[in-house]
Amino acid sequence: MDKIADLVVVADPDLDVQAGFQRLFGAQMKVVCFSESDPALVFLKKNHGTAVVFTCFNLPGRGGTAFLRTAETIVPLATRVMLTRETSAEAIKKTINEGHAFLYLEKPCQQGDLKSAMEAALYHHRQLAKERALLERTLAGSVKLLIDMMALFHPDAFRRTGTVRKQALKLAKQLDMKKTWELEMAVMLSPIGEALLPKQILARYRAARSLTEQERDILDRAPVQTRDLLKNIPQLEKVSEYLYLSGRGFNGSGFPKDGPVGEDIPMVARIIKLLTDLWYASPDSGPDAAAFEALAINRRKYDPKLLALAMTVLVDDLPESRKKHVAQCHIRSLRPGDILLDDALTESNHELVLSRGHTLTPTTIRRLEHFHQASGVRQPLLVERHEVEKVVKEPV
Incomplete structure (x- = not known):
C-alpha cells in the first residue's frame, strides 16, 4: 500500500509563493494553496489530517494571526508557520502569542531555509500525533474501565x-x-x-x-x-x-x-x-x-x-455467515470472548443483569455466577462464539 502523502495548506495571496511551494514540495507531499482565509478554513474543516499550515501576516480575510488561531481549533495537530515580510516586534508578538505559531519566517526565504522549516514542521506534527495517539489509547482504556464499572451498577x-x-x-x-x-x-x-x-x-x-x-x-x-x-x-x-x-x-x-x-x-x-x-x-x-x-x-x-x-x-x-457461531449456553459453559446476543435477566423479577452486546470477560462471567447464586439467572443464554483453534507445538 502506498504511503499517504503529508498534506500541507498554504494560505498566501502571492502566486509566486504558491508556485514555489508546489515546485519545492509538490512531488513529495500534497500541497493545497489558497489566497484568502475563509476558503482555507473550509478546506481544513474537511481535512483534519492536515500536517502543516503556512500563512502570511496580511492574509486577505481575517488576517494571518486570526487565521492561525482558528486553524488551531480545527486542526490542533497541524504545525502552524508564519511566512511574511512583516518584521516588526508587534507582528512577531501577535504571531507567537495569539496565533501560536511554531515558526516565524521572513520573506524572501531561501529554498534551503524553507526546506529546513518544512522538515522541522513535519517532525513537530508527527510528534504531536504520536503523543495524541498515546493519550487517546490511555484515555480510551480508562473510559472502557469506567463504563464497565458503571454498567455493573x-x-x-x-x-x-x-x-x-x-x-x-x-x-x-x-x-x-x-x-x-x-x-x-x-x-x-x-x-x-x-x-x-x-x-x-x-x-x-x-x-x-x-x-x-x-x-x-x-x-x-x-x-x-x-x-x-x-x-x-x-x-x-x-x-x-x-x-x-x-x-x-x-x-x-x-x-x-x-x-x-x-x-x-x-x-x-x-x-x-x-x-x-x-x-x-x-x-x-x-x-x-x-x-x-x-x-x-x-x-x-x-x-x-x-x-x-x-x-x-x-x-x-446478524447475517447467515455469523449465525453458525450462535450458541445457547448455561453460565457454567460461558467463555471469555463470548458475545451476549440477548439480555441476561434474573429468573424471578426479570431484573437486567447484563445487557446484550457485551463481550464477556472473566469478571462479567463471575458477575453472572454471583447473580445466579443469589437470585437465579434465566438460562440458557444466547451468545455468539467464535472457536479459536488450539495451536499444537511440535516436539523439538
Missing part, C-alpha cells in the same frame, strides 16, 4: 453501548470517517446522563407514559449533566459537545431548543441520535424493517442520508 442505562458502538463503526466506515475515536467515546459515554436520572422517571419514559412538566425538564437536562461532567476532561471537550447535541433533531426539534439545525449539527451527534432511537425501536435480534418503519414516522428528526445509509447497512445485522 446501572445495567439498564448502559445496555445499548456495545450494540450501538458496532453499528456506529459500520456507518463510519461507509461515511469514510478517517478517525472514529471521538465517535466511539461519545457512544460509550452517551448513557451517563441517563444513569444519573431518577429511576421512576426513566421507567415512565420507557413505558411511553406521560411525564409532568418537572419530570420532562429533568429528562431534557440529561445532556447538560453529561456535558458538565466531561467538558473539563482533556481530549473530551468535543465529545461532551457532541453528547450535548445528541438529542437534537435534524429538523430543529428536541434539546436544546436553540441548538443547530440540519447539517450544522455535528455528524457524531446525528449518528448517536439515530442509533439510540433505532436501538429502542429494534427487537433483541437487531434492527429490522419494522424498526426503521417506526423511525420513518418521525423521519424529519433524522439526517435523511444517514437514515437511508443505516437502512442499507444495519438491517438484518
Whole structure:
C-alpha cells in the first residue's frame, strides 16, 4: 500500500509563493494553496489530517494571526508557520502569542531555509500525533474501565453501548470517517446522563407514559449533566459537545431548543441520535424493517442520508455467515470472548443483569455466577462464539 502523502495548506495571496511551494514540495507531499482565509478554513474543516499550515501576516480575510488561531481549533495537530515580510516586534508578538505559531519566517526565504522549516514542521506534527495517539489509547482504556464499572451498577442505562458502538463503526466506515475515536467515546459515554436520572422517571419514559412538566425538564437536562461532567476532561471537550447535541433533531426539534439545525449539527451527534432511537425501536435480534418503519414516522428528526445509509447497512445485522457461531449456553459453559446476543435477566423479577452486546470477560462471567447464586439467572443464554483453534507445538 502506498504511503499517504503529508498534506500541507498554504494560505498566501502571492502566486509566486504558491508556485514555489508546489515546485519545492509538490512531488513529495500534497500541497493545497489558497489566497484568502475563509476558503482555507473550509478546506481544513474537511481535512483534519492536515500536517502543516503556512500563512502570511496580511492574509486577505481575517488576517494571518486570526487565521492561525482558528486553524488551531480545527486542526490542533497541524504545525502552524508564519511566512511574511512583516518584521516588526508587534507582528512577531501577535504571531507567537495569539496565533501560536511554531515558526516565524521572513520573506524572501531561501529554498534551503524553507526546506529546513518544512522538515522541522513535519517532525513537530508527527510528534504531536504520536503523543495524541498515546493519550487517546490511555484515555480510551480508562473510559472502557469506567463504563464497565458503571454498567455493573446501572445495567439498564448502559445496555445499548456495545450494540450501538458496532453499528456506529459500520456507518463510519461507509461515511469514510478517517478517525472514529471521538465517535466511539461519545457512544460509550452517551448513557451517563441517563444513569444519573431518577429511576421512576426513566421507567415512565420507557413505558411511553406521560411525564409532568418537572419530570420532562429533568429528562431534557440529561445532556447538560453529561456535558458538565466531561467538558473539563482533556481530549473530551468535543465529545461532551457532541453528547450535548445528541438529542437534537435534524429538523430543529428536541434539546436544546436553540441548538443547530440540519447539517450544522455535528455528524457524531446525528449518528448517536439515530442509533439510540433505532436501538429502542429494534427487537433483541437487531434492527429490522419494522424498526426503521417506526423511525420513518418521525423521519424529519433524522439526517435523511444517514437514515437511508443505516437502512442499507444495519438491517438484518446478524447475517447467515455469523449465525453458525450462535450458541445457547448455561453460565457454567460461558467463555471469555463470548458475545451476549440477548439480555441476561434474573429468573424471578426479570431484573437486567447484563445487557446484550457485551463481550464477556472473566469478571462479567463471575458477575453472572454471583447473580445466579443469589437470585437465579434465566438460562440458557444466547451468545455468539467464535472457536479459536488450539495451536499444537511440535516436539523439538
